[in-house]
Amino acid sequence: MSNPKKAVIEARGLTRHYVQGGETIRALDGVDVTIHEGEFVAVMGPSGSGKSTFMNMCGALDRPTSGSIKVGGAELSGLDNDALAELRNRVIGFVFQQFNLLPRTSALHNVMLPLRYRGSLPADAEERCLKALDQVELAGRASHSPNELSGGQQQRVAIARALVNEPELILADEPTGALDSHTTEEVLKLFQRLNAAGMTIVMVTHDAEVAAYAGRCLYFRDGNIVEDTAAAKERAAS
């Protein structure tokens, strides 16, 4: 397969071992995968399969034991903590299952949080936040605090927060896990819209219905990818 687009995530022999109670846990055991710009990828697998560890790597929250992973072109194992923080700030937008919004803080200020850690707050910070809120169709709720918003709205505020720094990649960890089926659809359609506009999205889920919204699916088991629908298509095509 030839893909002219650049790789946002590029893992080669990616390995991560933990030592827990004297026992070595092989959370990731030599994963090779490339995720390109503009892809919408679902990461699936049972608990303990290594999908969360893979997400942590993609999110520059962790460094590999061995092997390599490049996020936005930067090799993680060569970066110190401050450089990782900078990478998370500029390249990655996080969306969490529990939304993780600051309580009693308006939607606008929640969205502004990543901008605050940019060194200095850009002059057009408020405009950018409103633009991000507009992308999730919540510009009218900018002054509302999380407890005045529904679950679906809170998750959309969190997505706006992920978008505000114009990242190369959105990482969503079970983004619909705390939502009902109606708002789940709403959020997933929003992801599809963002993806159609060129955003790369990687989403962890254990729900096959949710994964169906993505263009590609990675199945993890025992620290490795056991099925990659992109590779399967490639095989089918050949």
Add this chain to the structure above:
Amino acid sequence: MTLLDTIKIALEALRLNALRTALAMLGIIIGVASVIAMASISAGASKQIEDVINNLGSNVLFARPGSSRMGGRMGGAGSSLPFTDGDVAAIKQQIPEVAAVSGESRSAGAVVYGNKNWLTSFQGVNAAFHDVRNWHVSTGNGRELTDDDIRRKGKVAVIGQTVARELFGDTSPLGERIRLKNVPFTVVGILDKKGQSGMGNDQDDTILVPLSTARMRLERSGGPVPNAVEIMLISVENGADMSVVQADIEDLLMKRRNVRPGAQPDFDVRNMAEFIATRTATQSTLGLLLAAAAAISLIVGGIGIMNIMLVSVTERTREIGLRMAVGARERDILVQFLVEATTLCLIGGIIGLIIGSIGAGLFAKLGNWPVLVDPMFVAIGIVGSAGVGLFFGFYPARRASRMNPIDALRFE
């Protein structure tokens, strides 16, 4: 992230837990309040001692029989023979730098006026008393004691303000008869108000009578020497070298009391300033102790702050994880929690400052004690509380900043 933003976040976090914040601050409030109150009170005391020195004049010497030096088998103060009128006259005549000498003897007893009586101290004094002590009778309040009163052994008395108030209330005591030890005296004057002495007793609670009269009428007769004088206060001309005059007086008294040159004198001449300096040293030791106690309470307050910050860090683990995920560096988290602890302490410090100043003010008003709130103490209070915040906030803040973002985000 600007400092102002961080402070806003800190204030918000503190506001959300108002009760806990108040309790955490309490230690700092008490600490700073006691530092300020103690410092103000002891500074007031030092100021008062300075005033006493200025009031008495640094050119006053104080002589009393018996040595306060702890050499050999010396008796206690006052155990040796008293001075006499002769000593008083000799010092005045033979030492040219001496401006005035007041011989005094003191006793205590009840003073009776009509159906009222009052326990007070009697001072038998010479006319020089008023000048040496710089303690006069203002016009309209009668007259001072004169040399004539002393010569005639007059049964006249000049009373202190406290005695006047207690015995006479609002009526004028001038010309009235009072009885001291059943001897009638006529009140001829009222002393100016002097207030408390450096030792805290009421100087206005006294009655002055001529020394000669006191010897004859108020003290038990048949003392070891005739014309006895218990203590002498000697004022020296301005510009004279105090230590030279002091040595001259010592030599003269040695001769008059038949003490061999070089032997231990059986009396004691002291500079009033140095006499008071001893007490100042005691005062400042006391002040130091109080300051140490206050500092300990600040430390205890700081431990309270540390405790509350640790709770806050644990409670907000997910928030910390989120901040790290969106790009906060370790330093950003460290600063955030340091600012929070420092803000907490500063607010506590300012409240403590206000309470401490009010406390010192009340003390001044109710205890009739001089209090001095120095702007320096205010600065120390503020800087000190911020310092406590930084010191005790550091460990919790560092703990927050060292969190692993993965674990922090998953924290339940």
